[in-house]
Amino acid sequence: MNYLSISNNFARQIPMLNPTTGEIALFHALLDLKNIDMRFKDKTGKKKSWADSFDPTSATLQLYSGLSANGIVKAREKLKTLGLIDFKSRGRRKSTIYRLLDLSSDKSVVISSDNSSDISGDNSSDNSVTLNKTKQDKTKLNNLSRSESPTPNKKEPEPDKKAKREYDHQSEPYRLAEELKTGIMANNPDHKKITESQLQNWADDMRKMLELDKRSYSQVSNMISWCQRDNFWKTNILSASKLRKQYDQMRVRAMNEWQQQKHKPLLTNEERDGHFG
Missing domain, CATH: 1.10.10.10 (Winged helix-like DNA-binding domain superfamily/Winged helix DNA-binding domain)
Structure with missing residues (x-):
């Protein structure tokens, strides 16, 4: 091809x-x-x-x-x-x-x-069927699959939702939370006080970005720095949960601006994944 x-x-x-x-x-x-x-x-x-x-x-x-x-x-x-x-x-x-x-x-x-x-990875006809494959055949396959299963899947016990993590001040999630706090307070010195309890909650959201969203420490740090300089997003990203929710939307604009600064026609995969995730 x-x-x-x-x-x-x-x-x-x-x-x-x-x-x-x-x-x-x-x-x-x-x-x-x-x-x-x-x-x-x-x-x-x-x-x-x-x-x-x-x-x-x-x-x-x-x-x-x-x-x-x-x-x-x-x-x-x-x-x-x-x-x-x-x-x-x-x-x-x-x-x-x-x-x-x-x-x-x-x-x-x-x-x-x-x-x-x-x-x-295989395009052979053995792994495909024609468009006139009937729903009846599919139903038989599903029934057969269920009958071969020895026991139904057991639902894993849910973790204790009441247990709350406490993050060390030197941990990466907490340092990212502090970085966001510093940016917010620099933009608005009159912003209401951000408490230790809030920072712990922010650190948990930062942890989710690192562990669940598979973003690196430097990628999240770069995005915090960018959004707190942007005229629109610095007034909207006032918590770690909002940062995580809007990350992908901000990433498109951040990459476009970074691309223009670099004067490149298109970011490589390494540059794209390495800077903002």
Whole structure:
């Protein structure tokens, strides 16, 4: 596969597949972004191939396709059904992983037999079924799977929600909480006093960003510094919970500003992940 062959094969299949203008726009956006992704090596230092997956952000896809976030969700489901792409959603806080499929003109349109969002490494017909797969077959498979399960999954006991952590002042979560407090007080010396109890709560939200959201200490610190300098966000980010909630939205704008300062046409994956997460 290469850019020209994928584009030409897609154009030849348009009359047969009859995609909407939004689906066409999303496919070409993914093709263009994959072409850009091909410039960079993977984590092992090897040159990437067209069959490799890639993870453009939702904001980038909206920019390249002209579609809304909901429009992208609808269009990608149809493109997957048509056998043009595969994708795996990783939740709200991580970019969806996409992969372009082989668009040979003699290839029949197929969908994954398990109808899941997982990206498969095998494109053979053994792992797919035709579009006329009946719901009855799927029901039989589900019933068989349940019957083979020896015992139902036991629900794990929930942790004691009343237990409250106390963070050492030298711990990374607490230091990030102090950093946010310093930024807020510098912007508004008349801000009401931020108590030790509030700092402990903020530290817990910082911990969630580090452990659950998989952001590094430097990434969160960079975002705190950026948002407390931004004229709009410094009046809105007045707690750690708000910082965590708005992190992805701020990240798009922060990266755009940083990109303009660096005078680069596009941030590399390493720069993108290393500075703001």
